[in-house]
Amino acid sequence: MDVANSIALVTGANGGLGQYYVEALLTHGASKIYAGARNPKALESLVTDYPDIVIPIALDITDEQSVNQAAAQCSDVTLLINNAGVGFNQGLIAAPDLSKARMEIDVNYFGTLMMCRAFAPVLKQNGGGAIVNMVSMVARVNLPFNGSYSASKAATLSLTQGVRAELATQGTLVVAVLPGTIDIGMGKSYPDPKVSPEEVVSDALKALLDNLEDVYPGEQAKQMAAELLRDPKALEKAVAMMLPSST
Secondary structure, eight states: OOOOTTTEEEETTTTTTHHHHHHHHTTTTEEEEEEEESSSGGGGHHHHHHHEEEEEEETTTTHHHHHHHHHHHHHTTTEEEEEOOOOHHHHHHTSSSSSHHHHIIIIIIIIIHHHHHHHHHHHHTTTEEEEEEOOOGGGSSOOOGHHHHHHHHEEEEEHHHHHHHHGGGTEEEEEEEESSSSGGGGGGOOSSBBBHHHHHHHHHHHHHHHOSSEEOHHHHHHHHHHHHOOOOOHHHHHTTTTTTTTT
16 A cells, blocks of 8 residues: 555544654655544644644544544545554553553554444445554563553454454455554653664554555564564563562
8 A cells, every 4th residue: 555645544643653653644645644632632733734634533442433423524534543552551460450451451452443343434435445553562472560451452463363354355454563662651661672653653654565464663573573483482481570560
């Protein structure tokens, strides 16, 4: 898929990787970018700089009515970037309760799934297009100090594979982006190596051009992917040492 002249929708566009996606899409020549956020006022600076291209929309991906309204409003979309997500750095057993884990599943899994379901027919009527799902390497090996987030991303990876299979006949490319530690947000407090947000976004958009279904931005993600092929149990044991601080 050629990003130039595409009509994109980016969820979680008001912060984190979302702003980097919007900026990269502008650089690649996207003709229109719907920037989704729970509070569209948070997008004012982007809209002010690019009023004819960046269109703010109110979007809560955990609210089915909000998602369906977005699909109706943005019926010309050819590229859906499911970037919105949450993580709370909690263990599965060490967490005081399940409230944060439920929120991670609600946003990262069910929110992404609702967006895919709502926009699948939109993409079909517009020639197929593409979906980019922000996943994570912790989808493939659980990081115990962020255990419930890892589980939610594992669910997101599985849904990405299932959606990919279901939408293949309509010509929709479905890309899973699986970076390691990103040098942004909560990732800034993690140990090196890290990958820059610019590299993550660049690799994700390049995957569209190269027709790649899975992409591993950064040295850490590539090394972990290789180790999963060579000795998955050894990698599991290595990251198992990174336990929640409260245990």
